[in-house]
Amino acid sequence: MSELQQVNKQLDAKLISFFDILTLLYKEQEKLEEQIKDGFFNMSRARYSMGVKFVGIDQIHEDKMMALTKVEVGEVGKEDMFTAFSNVGTEVEKEEVETLGLRKRNLVHSPKKSSPVEKETPTKPKAQQDPIKWFGVLVPPSLRQCQNQFKSSLNTSIAIANLKQKLLCIKSEYSELQKRKLEISPKAVH
Template sequence: MAALDLRAELDSLVLQLLGDLEELEGKRTVLNARVEEGWLSLAKARYAMGAKSVGPLQYASHMEPQVCLHASEAQEGLQKFKVVRAGVHAPEEVGPREAGLRRRKGPTKTPEPESSEAPQDPLNWFGILVPHSLRQAQASFRDGVLEAKKRKCFLERVIQCVVSPAAEQEAEDESCLEDWAAAVPAETSAKAI
């Protein structure tokens, strides 16, 4: 009976592993489709705005992430993921700061902009009125990559946890089967196996 219970448990673990692998492959497919959609939308935006209007020269000199993915170790070796989004603020004002006359000999130091503010929306690097395809590219990259990657990491960790104990269990099962084969007469064990 113990061997049958063990086989049933191994079968259920294999079925669970195959189900998780199938879900993981589906998430990888979704991730690839969203990234492909993002690159296609970015190419459309380059075509609409011109190749020089959408490129590395428009990137900010100091980039700050809009979204961070925090991973922490949970119970039983599983990881927990938390998505933290930063607030988006309005573009920086570059006009005069005071109304009225300027003083020619003002303070020698200019105040540095505070970096503690929330990061600016990267679409504003390319202008105020950006094409819809550029917004689609941003949404595709952000949503697709974050959500699919988060789920994919979780599933990979679950599969790793299932595979590692299964390998150890398999070694223990082989020794149990050897003990069982030694205890049962040779003819009976040959028929059973």
């Protein structure tokens, strides 16, 4: 088999894999669209059942807001360039607690006198809270479904980004193979 035929077979394989990944990309985009649509629909159902004032911007505390899932960007050209990791329960916030002086009780013979205004700042670890609890303890199931839909849409978005990265890699490999074919073609004609 000549070198030109090998390059042609590689080009065909790259083109087939390109269209396979493109088909997966379109399916994931449809899935994302459905998840977001269902998420907003469930949010509107929750607002209807709880009341507009109880599910809205008024319940969001910006000072307590923190990302529950983070996306790590890897090396360009890797199979999965984007990966998500959840930090619920792993990341700990430090909350300062102030006490006004130390209280010593039942001490008859104290060698040193302590001042009553000494401050001590111990740290108390506080686990990250689920944002759905901002809306109360007993939230309607539609609000929980809404949260789950948006969480799954995040994973779908990462899958879409990875598929687009794969398409870019295949496209660059395909163009390299075409350049190689053009270099080989004049030699085969002569």
